[in-house]
Amino acid sequence: MTYLLPTYKRLNLSVARAKGCVIQDTRGKSYLDFGSGIGVCNLGHRHSDVQQAIEKQLNEYWHVSNLYEQPIQEEVAQLLVESSSGDRVFFCNSGAEANEAAIKLARKATGKKKIVTFQQSFHGRTFATMAATGQTKIQEGFGPMLDGFEYVPYNDMSAVEKALDSQTAAVMLEVIQGEGGVHPGEVNFLQGVAQLCNEQNVLLIVDEIQTGIGRTGKVFAYAHYSIEPDIITIAKGLGNGMPVGAIIAKSPLEEHFGPGSHGSTFGGNPLAMAAAKTVMQTVIQPTFLQEVNEKATYLMEQLTEKVGTNRLIASFKGKGMMIGIHCKSDVTGIIPKLLENGLIVLSAGPNVIRLLPPLTVTKDEIDQAVTILADVLSDDV
Known part of the structure; x- marks a missing residue:
């Protein structure tokens, strides 16, 4: 029962x-x-420093509103910015929410609709992130998908070149496809995509939800490949079990996510931030x-x-x-x-x-x- x-x-x-x-x-x-809650508990279950930070925050406050300043959000955002190629952070509650925000920001900032993603990718189960996912089994039974996504073979540079056009807002990829079968990106491919995006004024979104926060031996997996994404999405390991997600975006994009453009009631929750701060302070060592x-x-x-x-x-x-x-x-x-x-x-x-x-x-x-x-x-x- x-x-x-x-x-x-x-x-x-x-x-x-x-x-x-x-x-x-x-x-x-x-x-x-050896699953870590699907790549979530990167520091192991009930890591003593993380638990102590959460307990300390429990005795201060649990939730107010994102209409007010919360210093702990700024502290975590600074740690993320200093560890990445980005400049500004938006907090949410999950990987799907982070990818949803990234898709919205890319479309709004460019005024374009098309986003190129990859076969066997996985980006989440909301309607936008499900549509971004290049696996039909994830989409089956839910009716028409949000349009504007084109899926191309992974590690196929010529396919990316053909897919990019005047209406392309972004390329969205995982540097190592996780749910799709643990398929690493080739160095020449990832660097080629980054260069092509730069040349054609197309945003590069890197989904680091499973690969980020030290999972591959660097804080973010894209750092292995000497590329600089315009938007990075993270979740899973950031909270070590506390629900949290985020995007890290380059500063030219901030004007497109002004007041009222996007939000999350629980995004940047102080308990999650307490966990994330300790996780980042540990992992960046x-x-x-x-x-x-x-x-x-x-x-x-x-x-x-x-x-x-x-x-x-x-x-x-x-x-x-x-x-x-x-x-x-x-x-x-x-x-x-x-x-x-x-x-x-x-x-x-x-x-x-x-x-x-x-x-x-x-x-x-x-x-x-x-x-x-x-x-x-x-x-x-």
Whole structure:
């Protein structure tokens, strides 16, 4: 019996508590969480500094209104601007809301309607972000989509060149496609798109909702490619479990998002801001990111050595702590088996096992996870 709409195909796990990289169910069984709430708890569950910041804010105020100044919003916005190519920030509550805002801003700022996105992309489930998503399975059953979007193959520069025209407001992309199968962008492709956008006065929107906040070993994944987006969208890891989203935009765009143009009742909620401030202060530390990269290298080495020889495995793709294990057959039945053996992972399409462990994961936890993966995959051959 459930009073919930069946919008999720839930696995056999009833959560009681969580800490760090470990989730415990209502029966007392423990699991290594290599999904991080779909790339949300980048600092692990109930990170002590984040929890302390939220508790402190609880004793000050929970909500007022965005009609008033809230210094903590300015503090988080400054951290985001100083860590990115952007200049101004708008806060909302989720990745879909961030992408919705980015789409609105791009259209309003350019006076144009068309936005080029990519096949197998994922940008959210509101009507605009669903329309921006290049996967028909996300759109099916909801009637006509918002028009103005054109989908082209990812990593295909010639397709982008053909798609851009005088009515193109923006190109919107993920530097590593997440939900679509963990497909990294090629350096020449991403740099080429950025250059083309600059030459044709087209805005570049980079969706960093899954790749941002240290997930790939840099604060933002686009930094690996030496490009500068006009608009960056973020969410997930920014609040480490507190609902928060944001766009970071370059300063010439601010005049198009003046008073009354856009808003969010709960955007920039002080509890979410307290979490986000602590997350950013942690992630921007060079020593923290150095450790993330070292552990990511170790994880890939262990996967290659202990899992890569399995005949089910086609390849490993990704960057940092965002890894797709591309398999030669459907992995739908493997995910529950891993769960039964104490390892939480995600899928990314029918043939991809997706790993998004907390950035704070230890090498011992990596060893345990890889051992479980190797054992279950061997049994499944």
